Amino acid sequence: MADIKDILNDDHEELNEDDLMQFLQTPQDMDFAFSNDAQEGLQSFKSNDKMQQYVLQLNQQLQQQLHQRKQHKEKRKIRNISGPLMAMVVILILCTLAYVIIHLYFRNK
Structure with a gap:
C-alpha cells in the first residue's frame, strides 16, 4: 500500500493484514513522537527551579485568559438583554x- 491514509478509500477491493496492522500502529507512533518531543523540551531546562517558574507563569497566563473570556461572555450576555429590553420600553411608551x-381626542369631541 503506497499511502496509509488511503486505507479508507473504496478503491481497494481487499486489504491485507499487514496494511491494517500498519494503519493501527500509526497513531501509536504519533503519540510516541509527541512524548519524545515533550521529553526533549523538558530536558532543555537547566534547573528544576526554572521549570517550576515557567509552569507558574503558564498557569497565571491561563488563568488570566480564562478570566478575560469569562468577562467577555458576561458582557455579551448583558448586551444581548439590553437591546430587546430597550425595544420593549420604547413600544410601551x-x-x-x-x-x-x-x-383626549374622543373626550374633546
Missing part, C-alpha cells in the same frame, strides 16, 4: 402615548 392621545 409609544402605546401609552397613543392611548392618551386617542383618549
Whole structure:
C-alpha cells in the first residue's frame, strides 16, 4: 500500500493484514513522537527551579485568559438583554402615548 491514509478509500477491493496492522500502529507512533518531543523540551531546562517558574507563569497566563473570556461572555450576555429590553420600553411608551392621545381626542369631541 503506497499511502496509509488511503486505507479508507473504496478503491481497494481487499486489504491485507499487514496494511491494517500498519494503519493501527500509526497513531501509536504519533503519540510516541509527541512524548519524545515533550521529553526533549523538558530536558532543555537547566534547573528544576526554572521549570517550576515557567509552569507558574503558564498557569497565571491561563488563568488570566480564562478570566478575560469569562468577562467577555458576561458582557455579551448583558448586551444581548439590553437591546430587546430597550425595544420593549420604547413600544410601551409609544402605546401609552397613543392611548392618551386617542383618549383626549374622543373626550374633546
